[in-house]
Structures are given as C-alpha cells and as structure tokens.
Amino acid sequence: MSSVIPTPKSGILEITPYVGGKAKGTGGAKVVKLSSNETPLGASPMARATLKDMADKLHLYPDGGSSELIEAIADIHSLAQEDLICGNGSDEILSLVTNAYAGPGDEVLFSQHGFLVYELAALANGATPVKAPEKNLTTDVDAMLAAVTEKTKIVFLANPNNPTGTYIPFSEVERLHAGLRSDILLVLDAAYAEYVRKADYEAGVSLVAKSNNVLMTRTFSKIYGLSALRIGWAYGPKDVIDVLHRIRGPFNINAVAQVAALEAVKDQDFVEKAREHNDKWLPILTQSFRGMGLKVTDSVGNFLLLDFAETGKSSKEAEAFLSERGLVLRDVASYGLDTCLRMSIGLDDDNHAVMDALREFLEQGK
Ligand SMILES: *Cc1c(COP(=O)(O)O)cnc(C)c1O
Numbered sequence: 421m422s423s424v425i426p427t428p429k430s431g432i433l434e435i436t437p438y439v440g441g442k443a444k445g446t447g448g449a450k451v452v453k454l455s456s457n458e459t460p461l462g463a464s465p466m467a468r469a470t471l472k473d474m475a476d477k478l479h480l481y482p483d484g485g486s487s488e489l490i491e492a493i494a495d496i497h498s499l500a501q502e503d504l505i506c507g508n509g510s511d512e513i514l515s516l517v518t519n520a521y522a523g524p525g526d527e528v529l530f531s532q533h534g535f536l537v538y539e540l541a542a543l544a545n546g547a548t549p550v551k552a553p554e555k556n557l558t559t560d561v562d563a564m565l566a567a568v569t570e571k572t573k574i575v576f577l578a579n580p581n582n583p584t585g586t587y588i589p590f591s592e593v594e595r596l597h598a599g600l601r602s603d604i605l606l607v608l609d610a611a612y613a614e615y616v617r618k619a620d621y622e623a624g625v626s627l628v629a630k631s632n633n634v635l636m637t638r639t640f641s642k643i644y645g646l647s648a649l650r651i652g653w654a655y656g657p658k659d660v661i662d663v664l665h666r667i668r669g670p671f672n673i674n675a676v677a678q679v680a681a682l683e684a685v686k687d688q689d690f691v692e693k694a695r696e697h698n699d700k701w702l703p704i705l706t707q708s709f710r711g712m713g714l715k716v717t718d719s720v721g722n723f724l725l726l727d728f729a730e731t732g733k734s735s736k737e738a739e740a741f742l743s744e745r746g747l748v749l750r751d752v753a754s755y756g757l758d759t760c761l762r763m764s765i766g767l768d769d770d771n772h773a774v775m776d777a778l779r780e781f782l783e784q785g786k
Contacts (some may be wrong), residue, residue: 522545
C-alpha cells in the first residue's frame with residue numbers, strides 16, 4: 421500500500437467545522453431551544469399543510485429552476501424573476517458566490533464578528549479571509565474600506581449582523597459600496613431584514629438595482645420558520661445570477677422546500693405576526709438584561725447578545741446554569757466573544773423563564 425494519501429486543496433484543513441446551536445439541555449427540564457435564531461412561532465400553517473400533499477410526490481424530481489417559488493418571491497418583492505436565484509439555504513448561495521469569485525491568492529473581506537460562514541467559504545476556496553475591526557460591535561465602514569487591497573474579491577456584509585445584532589444605516593452601506601472598486605462583489609446578507617424596524621435601514625434592493633457588483637441574500641430560515649427545509653434566495657445583477665446558476669446543483673432546492681416556501685411567502689399575515697411578537701419582546705428583554713448588569717447590544721434582529729464581562733461571572737457558568745433548566749442559549753466563543761451568550765427571542769413563557777433564571781444566576785453569591 422502506498423503511503424501517499426489524497427490531499428485536499430489548500431485552506432480546507434484550516435477550517436474549524438461549523439457547530440450549530442445546541443439542541444439539548446443538561447437537566448431533565450423540557451428544552452427551550454433559543455440557540456439558533458429560529459422563530460418560536462414555527463412556520464405558517466399554509467406551509468405546514470403542504471407537507472402531507474408532498475407524500476405522494478416524493479419519487480418526482482423537483483423543478484430545477486424553482487420557478488413557481490421564484491415567481492412568488494419576485495411578486496412580493498417587486499423584482500424581476502431573471503434577477504433571482506434560490507439556494508439550499510442562503511448558506512449555499514454564500515458558498516456559490518465564493519466558489520465563483522474567489523480562489524487562492526484572493527481576499528474575502530468581512531467585519532470582525534461577521535457571520536462565520538464567510539470565513540468557511542473563503543477557506544474552502546483557498547482564499548484568504550480578512551477581518552476588519554468593528555466599533556462597538558458594529559461594522560465600521562471606514563475600517564472595512566481601509567482593509568480592501570488589490571487582492572480583495574468579495575466583501576460580505578451581514579446587515580444586521582449575527583451574532584452581534586447590530587446594523588448599519590443604508591447610507592453607510594451605500595458609502596461602503598461607493599468606496600469599493602467595481603470589480604469587487606459586495607454581498608449584502610439580509611437574513612434578518614424582515615425583523616428590522618428602522619427608518620434608515622434597507623436590505624439593499626435599490627443598491628442591487630443600480631449596480632453591477634452587489635448581491636443581496638435572503639432566507640426562509642428565520643422569520644419564515646423553514647430552517648429545516650434549507651431554502652434561501654438572492655437578488656443580483658444578471659451576470660452574477662447567471663454565474664451562480666451555472667455552478668449550482670441542477671436540483672438544489674428539494675420539492676418539499678419549494679412548495680412550503682411558496683405557501684410561506686404568500687402568507688405575509690403570518691410574517692407580520694412574527695414581526696409583532698419580536699417588536700414586543702426586543703425592548704423588554706434588552707432593558708431587563710441591562711437592568712441585571714449585563715451589557716446588551718442594540719439588536720434589531722430576533723436575538724440578543726448578552727455580555728457577562730461586567731457581572732463578575734462567566735458566560736460559561738451562565739450557559740450551564742440555564743442549560744440545567746432546559747434553557748439553551750448559544751455560546752459565541754467561536755466568534756471571539758467569549759464573555760457573551762446569544763439568546764434567540766422565544767415565546768412569552770420562554771423569555772420570562774430566561775429572565776428569571778438569569779436574575780437568579782446573577783444574584784447567587786452576592
Ligand atoms: C441564519 C443566517 C443565515 C441563513 O442561513 P440559511 O442557510 O439560509 O439557513 C445567513 N446569514 C446570517 C447572518 C444568518 O444569521
């Protein structure tokens with residue numbers, strides 16, 4: 421037997437595999453999973469109802485172009501169908517973009533605590549991930565522009581960003597775009613756009629419409645509650661969409677996901693309910709946690725970043741304390757935020773349970 425073994429391309433062995441939010445607690449208590457920014461309201465009843473009908477169609481290949489779904493997305497967002505593409509989760513689109521536009525010797529730029537998938541996608545393609553420092557856990561456009569080099573090929577901006585929950589106003593996104601060379605692709609990851617209620621926020625449609633180098637990605641995993649089915653989409657310039665279609669899998673969106681997302685996108689009343697639930701809880705939780713001595717960013721998403729640094733207790737101890745009570749939050753040490761935990765907003769009872777448990781935890785030993 422020869423001792424020479426197959427070797428992956430450079431960069432791949434530098435990847436620390438992505439670990440999702442935990443789904444289990446440590447005690448016997450009923451588990452409340454608040455670790456992956458899923459909606460506590462589940463998916464639209466209309467989307468759920470499609471699953472039964474699909475049981476008789478599992479032997480059929482899906483529509484490779486996801487055409488009905490693309491039509492519905494185009495309709496709701498007033499976009500042209502040919503400018504859209506669906507992905508197996510928006511994660512797939514982030515990977516496809518990187519596969520297409522960055523390789524060895526190229527740089528992929530994002531902010532310091534930017535979504536982890538950008539780094540993974542860069543390394544998987546042998547490209548170099550570059551992180552620009554943030555200010556107050558928020559993207560700093562000047563720092564991003566200062567980090568651009570002649571090797572930069574892609575700039576990823578999660579707006580709002582996960583796990584920090586912070587956003588930059590659209591005027592800042594435009595300033596970032598204006599400062600980039602026209603051959604750099606700016607990817608606006610707007611996974612939480614539906615949750616944002618700020619007059620100066622825009623997901624990016626108008627910037628995509630007037631540029632040749634901006635792509636916006638969206639997902640059905642967050643407010644639409646279809647994480648399990650893996651489906652996202654992107655809106656971009658024709659040339660970029662064409663490139664992504666060439667390299668995607670021929671049947672990248674399974675048939676169940678296509679029909680469920682089609683129903684979900686039509687049920688905007690359900691989306692509105694999820695938004696209202698979030699609007700109610702975001703300020704209550706933010707103020708409550710701040711009152712306990714935690715530092716909390718001004719999140720505009722469906723989750724909060726809780727910093728234990730000034731409490732004299734560690735986030736690890738807090739995570740364990742909550743986990744014993746079935747309350748599963750997200751450890752964000754992989755983002756370099758070791759003193760923090762991220763909490764997704766849950767149902768009323770879940771949120772009360774976390775507030776009560778954290779109050780008890782922080783008062784222990786005082
Ligand atoms: C959750 C999330 C996504 C969505 O991922 P999917 O693959 O669509 O489930 C994308 N970007 C950010 C910043 C996220 O937090």
